[in-house]
Amino acid sequence: MxxxxxxxxxxxxxxxxxxxxxxxxxxxxxxxxxxxxxxxxxxxxxxxxxxxxxxxxxxxxxxxxxxxxxxxxxxxxxxxxxxxxxxxxxxxxxxxxxxxxxxxxxxxxxxxxxxxxxxxxxxxxxxDDFSSYLQHLQDNKKAGQGAGIVMNANPFTKGHQYLVEYAAQKNDQVYVFVLSEDHSEFSTKDRVKMVEAGVSHLSNVTVFPTRKYLVSQATFPAYFLKDKAELTVARTQARLDAQIFKEKIAPVLEINVRYVGEEPYSKVTEVYNQAMEEVFSDDLTLVILPRKEVNGSVISATKVRKAIAEQDETLLLDFLPKTTYDYLEKNFR
Known part of the structure; x- marks a missing residue:
């Protein structure tokens, strides 16, 4: 210089x-x-x-x-x-x-x-780059047409479980991608374990990490800011994230449909759903399911985290599958 x-x-x-x-x-x-x-x-x-x-x-x-x-x-x-x-x-x-x-x-x-x-x-x-990640997916691919679900599962609720079970009934294989970013109340390790336990009764479901390639600080940092994020920036990032899934990941696993939950609370997640619809177009089907309700209340991980803080056992038993409830009892209470 x-x-x-x-x-x-x-x-x-x-x-x-x-x-x-x-x-x-x-x-x-x-x-x-x-x-x-x-x-x-x-x-x-x-x-x-x-x-x-x-x-x-x-x-x-x-x-x-x-x-x-x-x-x-x-x-x-x-x-x-x-x-x-x-x-x-x-x-x-x-x-x-x-x-x-x-x-x-x-x-x-x-x-x-x-x-x-x-x-x-x-x-x-x-x-340990993107090509090695795609190879990992290829090595663990199962036979048949696939469906994809990406979730943070912070923690894994009956709503998440409903989404996976619905997809498992409709498709040969379901690939659940759990966010690898440690920017949540529960660690990546804990969230993956809760998801694996919560889907263990489904023989056609495989759980993968996202590493840095889906909904991460690298591809979609606005996701972790939620409603503090600037929505124009979030939209650009969401489109990039959806493009990675459509063009790079879905073809490796023969995924032709992706399932998401309806988003009544977060504007950023709503922007993400819209971006997926636009980017996927006619090449990949996006299925948006209404959120599961219990006793007239929409299940959400946010409500669960609040219930944990307030020791609201009734809500936890209503909103969590037994696998998650038992995991939290054993490791956090």
Whole structure:
């Protein structure tokens, strides 16, 4: 790097001037400034911010180089600084959101495309990548036409169980994808165990992790913000997530239908359902089932978590399958 350029961390939550400069560069690059970020690096020409990049966990975001300096190889410097810092944090597999026209640039830096649409390009670099995930799905595929369900199951309720049982009656095979992100009250490990116990009586159901490839901080961070999320951003992310499912995952498992629950509460989840309908079009059927009710009350995991906090045994017994209730009794109470 030219010696007159200085690279340093920008503390967006502490440095008011740094935050203003960063926002200005983001806006000039046409990038969102509302992202959740763990670390941000900036490259300066004297006091002028000329390049920046950030990451959240192992997801590289908000990479921008000032137009006047794009011949200076600053992009490589930014990515090198971010990757070194992620390595220090124990991450060796990285994801990247960028604009579709930047594909060749990032490909030359070792990133591989996962999916792209008119709005965004999603890439990755590192071991245990998307191709290995698809191979894992292929290796565990069962014979026959398949159906897909993606759930957080925080925790697994009778509503989730109803959705799986309904799909299992209508299809040769059902593949249940449980969110791998640890951004919920119950850990990924606990949620997977509750789902596996709750579907164990169904011989044609297989449970898979999503890793970072479905409804994750990489593909769909707005999902975890729920109604705090900006809906235009959520819609873009939801379309990308639906596209990954339709174009990459469904063909491997011969999935021709996906089941979701009706969403009366969360605007972001409603946006996701709408995005799936649009993206799937005539290629993949989306079945939206009305939420299951008990005693006139719609079952939801949110209500269950509230009942756990309030020790409302009546509601827990009404809303939870025995497998989940027993799991919670054994491990959390």
């Amino acid at each position: 030219n010696n007159k350029y200085i690279s340093k961390r920008i503390w967006l939550d502490k440095d008011k001037r740094g935050l203003e400069d960063w926002r200005h560069l983001m806006e000039k690059a046409g990038l969102q400034t509302g992202e959740t970020l763990d670390y941000t690096v900036g490259i300066y020409d004297d006091k002028r911010l000329i390049a920046t990049g950030s990451f959240a966990e192992n997801i590289i975001k908000c990479v921008a180089v000032c137009k006047d300096y794009q011949a200076e190889n600053l992009l490589t410097q930014v990515l090198t600084a971010l990757i070194e810092k992620m390595n220090e944090s124990g991450y060796y597999h990285y994801f990247l959101y960028t604009k579709p026209e930047k594909e060749n640039v990032f490909r030359s830096l070792g990133f591989k495309k996962i999916i792209a649409n008119d709005d965004v390009l999603f890439m990755e670099q590192g071991p």
